[in-house]
Amino acid sequence: MLSSLGMVFASILILLGSAFALIAALGLVRMPDLYMRMHAATKAGTLGVGFIVFAVAVFFADLRVFVEAFIIVVFLLITAPIGAHVLARAAYLSGLQLWNLEQDDLKGCYNEESHILDNEPQPAAGKLKHVVN
Amino acid sequence: MTDLPLFFQISVYIGFASVAISLLLAFIRLIIGQSLADRVVALDLMVVLVIAFIALFAIARQETVFLDANIALALVAFLSTVAFARYVEWQRQQSKTKETSHA
Structure with missing residues:
Protein backbone atom coordinates (compact mmCIF):
# COMPACT_ATOMS: atom_id res chain seq x y z
CA MET A 1 0.00 0.00 0.00
CA GLU A 102 -17.06 39.67 -39.27
CA GLN A 103 -14.87 38.38 -42.05
CA ASP A 104 -13.92 34.88 -43.21
CA ASP A 105 -10.35 34.92 -44.53
CA LEU A 106 -10.59 31.31 -45.71
CA LYS A 107 -13.67 31.94 -47.87
CA GLY A 108 -13.08 30.81 -51.45
CA CYS A 109 -9.67 29.35 -50.66
CA TYR A 110 -10.85 25.73 -50.62
CA ASN A 111 -11.58 23.84 -53.81
CA GLU A 112 -15.30 22.98 -53.73
CA GLU A 113 -14.90 19.44 -55.06
CA SER A 114 -11.55 18.17 -53.86
CA HIS A 115 -11.55 20.01 -50.47
CA ILE A 116 -7.91 20.96 -50.99
CA LEU A 117 -6.57 24.43 -50.18
CA ASP A 118 -6.11 26.10 -53.59
CA ASN A 119 -4.63 29.46 -52.64
CA GLU A 120 -3.32 31.00 -49.44
CA PRO A 121 -5.80 33.00 -47.34
CA GLN A 122 -5.49 36.73 -48.01
CA PRO A 123 -6.86 39.20 -45.44
CA ALA A 124 -9.11 41.64 -47.33
CA ALA A 125 -7.57 45.10 -47.05
CA GLY A 126 -10.83 47.02 -47.36
CA LYS A 127 -12.52 45.27 -44.44
CA LEU A 128 -9.88 45.95 -41.79
CA LYS A 129 -11.45 49.17 -40.49
CA HIS A 130 -13.20 47.24 -37.69
CA VAL A 131 -9.81 46.21 -36.36
CA VAL A 132 -8.38 49.76 -36.59
CA ASN A 133 -11.35 51.28 -34.78
CA MET B 1 -12.12 1.15 -0.13
CA THR B 2 -12.84 1.52 3.61
CA ASP B 3 -9.22 0.68 4.49
CA LEU B 4 -8.06 3.90 2.81
CA PRO B 5 -7.75 7.24 4.67
CA LEU B 6 -10.91 9.34 4.86
CA PHE B 7 -9.65 12.32 2.82
CA PHE B 8 -8.75 10.00 -0.04
CA GLN B 9 -12.20 8.36 0.02
CA ILE B 10 -13.86 11.79 -0.01
CA SER B 11 -11.77 12.98 -2.97
CA VAL B 12 -12.57 9.79 -4.93
CA TYR B 13 -16.28 10.33 -4.24
CA ILE B 14 -16.00 13.99 -5.34
CA GLY B 15 -14.29 12.74 -8.49
CA PHE B 16 -17.11 10.26 -9.16
CA ALA B 17 -19.74 12.95 -8.60
CA SER B 18 -18.15 15.55 -10.87
CA VAL B 19 -17.47 13.03 -13.65
CA ALA B 20 -21.12 11.92 -13.42
CA ILE B 21 -22.32 15.54 -13.62
CA SER B 22 -20.01 16.11 -16.62
CA LEU B 23 -21.49 13.02 -18.32
CA LEU B 24 -24.96 14.44 -17.74
CA LEU B 25 -24.00 17.85 -19.21
CA ALA B 26 -22.39 16.18 -22.25
CA PHE B 27 -25.58 14.14 -22.66
CA ILE B 28 -27.63 17.36 -22.65
CA ARG B 29 -25.46 18.66 -25.51
CA LEU B 30 -25.89 15.31 -27.27
CA ILE B 31 -29.68 15.72 -27.13
CA ILE B 32 -30.03 19.42 -28.05
CA GLY B 33 -27.21 19.18 -30.60
CA GLN B 34 -28.15 21.70 -33.31
CA SER B 35 -25.78 20.06 -35.79
CA LEU B 36 -24.38 16.58 -36.28
CA ALA B 37 -20.85 17.82 -35.54
CA ASP B 38 -22.00 19.11 -32.12
CA ARG B 39 -23.33 15.66 -31.30
CA VAL B 40 -20.05 14.06 -32.39
CA VAL B 41 -18.10 16.38 -30.08
CA ALA B 42 -20.46 15.52 -27.21
CA LEU B 43 -20.01 11.78 -27.86
CA ASP B 44 -16.24 12.22 -27.98
CA LEU B 45 -16.22 13.98 -24.61
CA MET B 46 -18.54 11.30 -23.19
CA VAL B 47 -16.13 8.51 -24.15
CA VAL B 48 -13.25 10.46 -22.58
CA LEU B 49 -15.32 10.93 -19.40
CA VAL B 50 -16.12 7.20 -19.32
CA ILE B 51 -12.36 6.57 -19.41
CA ALA B 52 -12.02 8.84 -16.36
CA PHE B 53 -14.91 7.02 -14.65
CA ILE B 54 -13.34 3.60 -15.20
CA ALA B 55 -10.01 4.90 -13.88
CA LEU B 56 -11.74 6.14 -10.71
CA PHE B 57 -13.56 2.81 -10.43
CA ALA B 58 -10.22 0.99 -10.65
CA ILE B 59 -9.05 3.05 -7.66
CA ALA B 60 -12.28 2.43 -5.72
CA ARG B 61 -12.22 -1.34 -6.26
CA GLN B 62 -8.40 -1.51 -6.07
CA GLU B 63 -8.37 -3.68 -9.20
CA THR B 64 -5.91 -2.91 -12.00
CA VAL B 65 -7.65 -4.99 -14.70
CA PHE B 66 -10.08 -2.17 -15.48
CA LEU B 67 -7.25 -0.21 -17.09
CA ASP B 68 -7.18 -2.68 -20.01
CA ALA B 69 -10.73 -1.62 -20.85
CA ASN B 70 -9.49 1.98 -20.76
CA ILE B 71 -6.86 1.31 -23.43
CA ALA B 72 -9.47 -0.26 -25.71
CA LEU B 73 -11.86 2.67 -25.16
CA ALA B 74 -9.16 5.24 -25.93
CA LEU B 75 -8.53 3.46 -29.24
CA VAL B 76 -12.20 3.18 -30.22
CA ALA B 77 -13.02 6.82 -29.35
CA PHE B 78 -10.52 8.15 -31.89
CA LEU B 79 -11.72 5.81 -34.65
CA SER B 80 -15.38 6.74 -34.13
CA THR B 81 -14.59 10.48 -34.17
CA VAL B 82 -12.68 10.23 -37.43
CA ALA B 83 -15.40 8.05 -38.99
CA PHE B 84 -18.10 10.55 -38.00
CA ALA B 85 -16.02 13.44 -39.37
CA ARG B 86 -15.72 11.63 -42.70
CA TYR B 87 -19.49 11.11 -42.60
CA VAL B 88 -20.17 14.83 -41.97
CA GLU B 89 -18.02 15.73 -44.98
CA TRP B 90 -19.56 12.99 -47.18
CA GLN B 91 -23.13 14.03 -46.24
CA ARG B 92 -22.47 17.59 -47.40
CA GLN B 93 -21.07 16.40 -50.72
CA GLN B 94 -24.05 14.09 -51.25
CA SER B 95 -26.52 16.95 -50.72
CA LYS B 96 -24.49 19.13 -53.10
CA THR B 97 -24.52 16.55 -55.91
CA LYS B 98 -28.27 16.09 -55.38
CA GLU B 99 -28.84 19.86 -55.76
CA THR B 100 -26.83 20.02 -58.98
CA SER B 101 -28.57 16.96 -60.43
CA HIS B 102 -32.00 18.47 -59.68
CA ALA B 103 -31.03 21.79 -61.30
Missing part, protein backbone atom coordinates in the same frame (compact mmCIF):
# COMPACT_ATOMS: atom_id res chain seq x y z
CA LEU A 2 0.90 3.60 -0.43
CA SER A 3 2.45 6.14 1.93
CA SER A 4 0.17 8.93 3.12
CA LEU A 5 2.15 11.49 1.08
CA GLY A 6 1.37 9.48 -2.05
CA MET A 7 -2.29 9.39 -0.99
CA VAL A 8 -2.32 13.20 -0.69
CA PHE A 9 -0.69 13.54 -4.10
CA ALA A 10 -3.16 11.10 -5.72
CA SER A 11 -6.18 12.82 -4.18
CA ILE A 12 -4.94 16.24 -5.36
CA LEU A 13 -4.58 14.78 -8.87
CA ILE A 14 -8.10 13.31 -8.71
CA LEU A 15 -9.61 16.63 -7.58
CA LEU A 16 -7.72 18.57 -10.29
CA GLY A 17 -8.75 16.10 -12.99
CA SER A 18 -12.40 16.07 -12.00
CA ALA A 19 -12.45 19.90 -11.90
CA PHE A 20 -11.07 20.00 -15.46
CA ALA A 21 -13.62 17.40 -16.60
CA LEU A 22 -16.41 19.51 -15.11
CA ILE A 23 -15.09 22.67 -16.82
CA ALA A 24 -14.96 20.80 -20.14
CA ALA A 25 -18.58 19.62 -19.86
CA LEU A 26 -19.73 23.10 -18.77
CA GLY A 27 -17.98 24.64 -21.77
CA LEU A 28 -19.56 22.06 -24.06
CA VAL A 29 -23.03 23.09 -22.88
CA ARG A 30 -22.55 26.86 -22.56
CA MET A 31 -20.36 27.88 -25.53
CA PRO A 32 -22.14 29.53 -28.48
CA ASP A 33 -20.75 27.65 -31.50
CA LEU A 34 -19.20 24.34 -32.49
CA TYR A 35 -15.59 25.48 -32.65
CA MET A 36 -15.64 26.97 -29.15
CA ARG A 37 -17.39 23.87 -27.81
CA MET A 38 -14.71 21.73 -29.40
CA HIS A 39 -12.03 23.96 -27.87
CA ALA A 40 -13.50 23.41 -24.39
CA ALA A 41 -14.26 19.70 -24.75
CA THR A 42 -11.04 18.51 -26.39
CA LYS A 43 -8.41 20.38 -24.40
CA ALA A 44 -9.90 20.55 -20.92
CA GLY A 45 -11.40 17.05 -21.22
CA THR A 46 -8.11 15.47 -22.24
CA LEU A 47 -6.23 17.27 -19.47
CA GLY A 48 -8.79 16.17 -16.85
CA VAL A 49 -8.67 12.53 -17.89
CA GLY A 50 -4.88 12.70 -18.05
CA PHE A 51 -4.76 13.87 -14.42
CA ILE A 52 -7.15 11.13 -13.26
CA VAL A 53 -5.27 8.35 -15.10
CA PHE A 54 -2.00 9.68 -13.65
CA ALA A 55 -3.63 9.53 -10.21
CA VAL A 56 -4.33 5.83 -10.86
CA ALA A 57 -0.65 5.29 -11.66
CA VAL A 58 0.40 7.07 -8.45
CA PHE A 59 -2.17 5.17 -6.37
CA PHE A 60 -1.15 1.66 -7.43
CA ALA A 61 2.61 2.47 -7.55
CA ASP A 62 3.25 -0.53 -9.80
CA LEU A 63 5.32 -0.70 -12.99
CA ARG A 64 2.68 -2.48 -15.08
CA VAL A 65 -0.04 -0.01 -14.06
CA PHE A 66 2.32 2.88 -14.70
CA VAL A 67 3.05 1.66 -18.24
CA GLU A 68 -0.66 1.17 -18.92
CA ALA A 69 -1.52 4.63 -17.63
CA PHE A 70 1.31 6.08 -19.71
CA ILE A 71 -0.04 4.35 -22.83
CA ILE A 72 -3.55 5.70 -22.18
CA VAL A 73 -2.37 9.29 -21.59
CA VAL A 74 -0.01 9.34 -24.58
CA PHE A 75 -2.67 7.88 -26.83
CA LEU A 76 -5.23 10.46 -25.70
CA LEU A 77 -2.73 13.29 -26.15
CA ILE A 78 -1.93 12.12 -29.68
CA THR A 79 -5.47 11.39 -30.88
CA ALA A 80 -7.49 14.24 -29.32
CA PRO A 81 -5.92 17.05 -31.45
CA ILE A 82 -6.09 14.94 -34.61
CA GLY A 83 -9.75 14.06 -34.06
CA ALA A 84 -10.64 17.67 -33.24
CA HIS A 85 -8.81 18.93 -36.34
CA VAL A 86 -10.51 16.40 -38.64
CA LEU A 87 -13.94 17.19 -37.22
CA ALA A 88 -13.48 20.99 -37.29
CA ARG A 89 -12.26 20.80 -40.87
CA ALA A 90 -15.29 18.68 -41.88
CA ALA A 91 -17.63 21.09 -40.08
CA TYR A 92 -16.04 24.14 -41.78
CA LEU A 93 -16.22 22.50 -45.21
CA SER A 94 -19.86 21.57 -44.63
CA GLY A 95 -20.62 25.27 -44.25
CA LEU A 96 -20.78 25.86 -40.49
CA GLN A 97 -19.87 29.48 -39.73
CA LEU A 98 -18.05 30.85 -36.70
CA TRP A 99 -20.06 32.74 -34.09
CA ASN A 100 -20.04 36.56 -34.43
CA LEU A 101 -17.82 36.39 -37.52
Whole structure:
Protein backbone atom coordinates (compact mmCIF):
# COMPACT_ATOMS: atom_id res chain seq x y z
CA MET A 1 0.00 0.00 0.00
CA LEU A 2 0.90 3.60 -0.43
CA SER A 3 2.45 6.14 1.93
CA SER A 4 0.17 8.93 3.12
CA LEU A 5 2.15 11.49 1.08
CA GLY A 6 1.37 9.48 -2.05
CA MET A 7 -2.29 9.39 -0.99
CA VAL A 8 -2.32 13.20 -0.69
CA PHE A 9 -0.69 13.54 -4.10
CA ALA A 10 -3.16 11.10 -5.72
CA SER A 11 -6.18 12.82 -4.18
CA ILE A 12 -4.94 16.24 -5.36
CA LEU A 13 -4.58 14.78 -8.87
CA ILE A 14 -8.10 13.31 -8.71
CA LEU A 15 -9.61 16.63 -7.58
CA LEU A 16 -7.72 18.57 -10.29
CA GLY A 17 -8.75 16.10 -12.99
CA SER A 18 -12.40 16.07 -12.00
CA ALA A 19 -12.45 19.90 -11.90
CA PHE A 20 -11.07 20.00 -15.46
CA ALA A 21 -13.62 17.40 -16.60
CA LEU A 22 -16.41 19.51 -15.11
CA ILE A 23 -15.09 22.67 -16.82
CA ALA A 24 -14.96 20.80 -20.14
CA ALA A 25 -18.58 19.62 -19.86
CA LEU A 26 -19.73 23.10 -18.77
CA GLY A 27 -17.98 24.64 -21.77
CA LEU A 28 -19.56 22.06 -24.06
CA VAL A 29 -23.03 23.09 -22.88
CA ARG A 30 -22.55 26.86 -22.56
CA MET A 31 -20.36 27.88 -25.53
CA PRO A 32 -22.14 29.53 -28.48
CA ASP A 33 -20.75 27.65 -31.50
CA LEU A 34 -19.20 24.34 -32.49
CA TYR A 35 -15.59 25.48 -32.65
CA MET A 36 -15.64 26.97 -29.15
CA ARG A 37 -17.39 23.87 -27.81
CA MET A 38 -14.71 21.73 -29.40
CA HIS A 39 -12.03 23.96 -27.87
CA ALA A 40 -13.50 23.41 -24.39
CA ALA A 41 -14.26 19.70 -24.75
CA THR A 42 -11.04 18.51 -26.39
CA LYS A 43 -8.41 20.38 -24.40
CA ALA A 44 -9.90 20.55 -20.92
CA GLY A 45 -11.40 17.05 -21.22
CA THR A 46 -8.11 15.47 -22.24
CA LEU A 47 -6.23 17.27 -19.47
CA GLY A 48 -8.79 16.17 -16.85
CA VAL A 49 -8.67 12.53 -17.89
CA GLY A 50 -4.88 12.70 -18.05
CA PHE A 51 -4.76 13.87 -14.42
CA ILE A 52 -7.15 11.13 -13.26
CA VAL A 53 -5.27 8.35 -15.10
CA PHE A 54 -2.00 9.68 -13.65
CA ALA A 55 -3.63 9.53 -10.21
CA VAL A 56 -4.33 5.83 -10.86
CA ALA A 57 -0.65 5.29 -11.66
CA VAL A 58 0.40 7.07 -8.45
CA PHE A 59 -2.17 5.17 -6.37
CA PHE A 60 -1.15 1.66 -7.43
CA ALA A 61 2.61 2.47 -7.55
CA ASP A 62 3.25 -0.53 -9.80
CA LEU A 63 5.32 -0.70 -12.99
CA ARG A 64 2.68 -2.48 -15.08
CA VAL A 65 -0.04 -0.01 -14.06
CA PHE A 66 2.32 2.88 -14.70
CA VAL A 67 3.05 1.66 -18.24
CA GLU A 68 -0.66 1.17 -18.92
CA ALA A 69 -1.52 4.63 -17.63
CA PHE A 70 1.31 6.08 -19.71
CA ILE A 71 -0.04 4.35 -22.83
CA ILE A 72 -3.55 5.70 -22.18
CA VAL A 73 -2.37 9.29 -21.59
CA VAL A 74 -0.01 9.34 -24.58
CA PHE A 75 -2.67 7.88 -26.83
CA LEU A 76 -5.23 10.46 -25.70
CA LEU A 77 -2.73 13.29 -26.15
CA ILE A 78 -1.93 12.12 -29.68
CA THR A 79 -5.47 11.39 -30.88
CA ALA A 80 -7.49 14.24 -29.32
CA PRO A 81 -5.92 17.05 -31.45
CA ILE A 82 -6.09 14.94 -34.61
CA GLY A 83 -9.75 14.06 -34.06
CA ALA A 84 -10.64 17.67 -33.24
CA HIS A 85 -8.81 18.93 -36.34
CA VAL A 86 -10.51 16.40 -38.64
CA LEU A 87 -13.94 17.19 -37.22
CA ALA A 88 -13.48 20.99 -37.29
CA ARG A 89 -12.26 20.80 -40.87
CA ALA A 90 -15.29 18.68 -41.88
CA ALA A 91 -17.63 21.09 -40.08
CA TYR A 92 -16.04 24.14 -41.78
CA LEU A 93 -16.22 22.50 -45.21
CA SER A 94 -19.86 21.57 -44.63
CA GLY A 95 -20.62 25.27 -44.25
CA LEU A 96 -20.78 25.86 -40.49
CA GLN A 97 -19.87 29.48 -39.73
CA LEU A 98 -18.05 30.85 -36.70
CA TRP A 99 -20.06 32.74 -34.09
CA ASN A 100 -20.04 36.56 -34.43
CA LEU A 101 -17.82 36.39 -37.52
CA GLU A 102 -17.06 39.67 -39.27
CA GLN A 103 -14.87 38.38 -42.05
CA ASP A 104 -13.92 34.88 -43.21
CA ASP A 105 -10.35 34.92 -44.53
CA LEU A 106 -10.59 31.31 -45.71
CA LYS A 107 -13.67 31.94 -47.87
CA GLY A 108 -13.08 30.81 -51.45
CA CYS A 109 -9.67 29.35 -50.66
CA TYR A 110 -10.85 25.73 -50.62
CA ASN A 111 -11.58 23.84 -53.81
CA GLU A 112 -15.30 22.98 -53.73
CA GLU A 113 -14.90 19.44 -55.06
CA SER A 114 -11.55 18.17 -53.86
CA HIS A 115 -11.55 20.01 -50.47
CA ILE A 116 -7.91 20.96 -50.99
CA LEU A 117 -6.57 24.43 -50.18
CA ASP A 118 -6.11 26.10 -53.59
CA ASN A 119 -4.63 29.46 -52.64
CA GLU A 120 -3.32 31.00 -49.44
CA PRO A 121 -5.80 33.00 -47.34
CA GLN A 122 -5.49 36.73 -48.01
CA PRO A 123 -6.86 39.20 -45.44
CA ALA A 124 -9.11 41.64 -47.33
CA ALA A 125 -7.57 45.10 -47.05
CA GLY A 126 -10.83 47.02 -47.36
CA LYS A 127 -12.52 45.27 -44.44
CA LEU A 128 -9.88 45.95 -41.79
CA LYS A 129 -11.45 49.17 -40.49
CA HIS A 130 -13.20 47.24 -37.69
CA VAL A 131 -9.81 46.21 -36.36
CA VAL A 132 -8.38 49.76 -36.59
CA ASN A 133 -11.35 51.28 -34.78
CA MET B 1 -12.12 1.15 -0.13
CA THR B 2 -12.84 1.52 3.61
CA ASP B 3 -9.22 0.68 4.49
CA LEU B 4 -8.06 3.90 2.81
CA PRO B 5 -7.75 7.24 4.67
CA LEU B 6 -10.91 9.34 4.86
CA PHE B 7 -9.65 12.32 2.82
CA PHE B 8 -8.75 10.00 -0.04
CA GLN B 9 -12.20 8.36 0.02
CA ILE B 10 -13.86 11.79 -0.01
CA SER B 11 -11.77 12.98 -2.97
CA VAL B 12 -12.57 9.79 -4.93
CA TYR B 13 -16.28 10.33 -4.24
CA ILE B 14 -16.00 13.99 -5.34
CA GLY B 15 -14.29 12.74 -8.49
CA PHE B 16 -17.11 10.26 -9.16
CA ALA B 17 -19.74 12.95 -8.60
CA SER B 18 -18.15 15.55 -10.87
CA VAL B 19 -17.47 13.03 -13.65
CA ALA B 20 -21.12 11.92 -13.42
CA ILE B 21 -22.32 15.54 -13.62
CA SER B 22 -20.01 16.11 -16.62
CA LEU B 23 -21.49 13.02 -18.32
CA LEU B 24 -24.96 14.44 -17.74
CA LEU B 25 -24.00 17.85 -19.21
CA ALA B 26 -22.39 16.18 -22.25
CA PHE B 27 -25.58 14.14 -22.66
CA ILE B 28 -27.63 17.36 -22.65
CA ARG B 29 -25.46 18.66 -25.51
CA LEU B 30 -25.89 15.31 -27.27
CA ILE B 31 -29.68 15.72 -27.13
CA ILE B 32 -30.03 19.42 -28.05
CA GLY B 33 -27.21 19.18 -30.60
CA GLN B 34 -28.15 21.70 -33.31
CA SER B 35 -25.78 20.06 -35.79
CA LEU B 36 -24.38 16.58 -36.28
CA ALA B 37 -20.85 17.82 -35.54
CA ASP B 38 -22.00 19.11 -32.12
CA ARG B 39 -23.33 15.66 -31.30
CA VAL B 40 -20.05 14.06 -32.39
CA VAL B 41 -18.10 16.38 -30.08
CA ALA B 42 -20.46 15.52 -27.21
CA LEU B 43 -20.01 11.78 -27.86
CA ASP B 44 -16.24 12.22 -27.98
CA LEU B 45 -16.22 13.98 -24.61
CA MET B 46 -18.54 11.30 -23.19
CA VAL B 47 -16.13 8.51 -24.15
CA VAL B 48 -13.25 10.46 -22.58
CA LEU B 49 -15.32 10.93 -19.40
CA VAL B 50 -16.12 7.20 -19.32
CA ILE B 51 -12.36 6.57 -19.41
CA ALA B 52 -12.02 8.84 -16.36
CA PHE B 53 -14.91 7.02 -14.65
CA ILE B 54 -13.34 3.60 -15.20
CA ALA B 55 -10.01 4.90 -13.88
CA LEU B 56 -11.74 6.14 -10.71
CA PHE B 57 -13.56 2.81 -10.43
CA ALA B 58 -10.22 0.99 -10.65
CA ILE B 59 -9.05 3.05 -7.66
CA ALA B 60 -12.28 2.43 -5.72
CA ARG B 61 -12.22 -1.34 -6.26
CA GLN B 62 -8.40 -1.51 -6.07
CA GLU B 63 -8.37 -3.68 -9.20
CA THR B 64 -5.91 -2.91 -12.00
CA VAL B 65 -7.65 -4.99 -14.70
CA PHE B 66 -10.08 -2.17 -15.48
CA LEU B 67 -7.25 -0.21 -17.09
CA ASP B 68 -7.18 -2.68 -20.01
CA ALA B 69 -10.73 -1.62 -20.85
CA ASN B 70 -9.49 1.98 -20.76
CA ILE B 71 -6.86 1.31 -23.43
CA ALA B 72 -9.47 -0.26 -25.71
CA LEU B 73 -11.86 2.67 -25.16
CA ALA B 74 -9.16 5.24 -25.93
CA LEU B 75 -8.53 3.46 -29.24
CA VAL B 76 -12.20 3.18 -30.22
CA ALA B 77 -13.02 6.82 -29.35
CA PHE B 78 -10.52 8.15 -31.89
CA LEU B 79 -11.72 5.81 -34.65
CA SER B 80 -15.38 6.74 -34.13
CA THR B 81 -14.59 10.48 -34.17
CA VAL B 82 -12.68 10.23 -37.43
CA ALA B 83 -15.40 8.05 -38.99
CA PHE B 84 -18.10 10.55 -38.00
CA ALA B 85 -16.02 13.44 -39.37
CA ARG B 86 -15.72 11.63 -42.70
CA TYR B 87 -19.49 11.11 -42.60
CA VAL B 88 -20.17 14.83 -41.97
CA GLU B 89 -18.02 15.73 -44.98
CA TRP B 90 -19.56 12.99 -47.18
CA GLN B 91 -23.13 14.03 -46.24
CA ARG B 92 -22.47 17.59 -47.40
CA GLN B 93 -21.07 16.40 -50.72
CA GLN B 94 -24.05 14.09 -51.25
CA SER B 95 -26.52 16.95 -50.72
CA LYS B 96 -24.49 19.13 -53.10
CA THR B 97 -24.52 16.55 -55.91
CA LYS B 98 -28.27 16.09 -55.38
CA GLU B 99 -28.84 19.86 -55.76
CA THR B 100 -26.83 20.02 -58.98
CA SER B 101 -28.57 16.96 -60.43
CA HIS B 102 -32.00 18.47 -59.68
CA ALA B 103 -31.03 21.79 -61.30
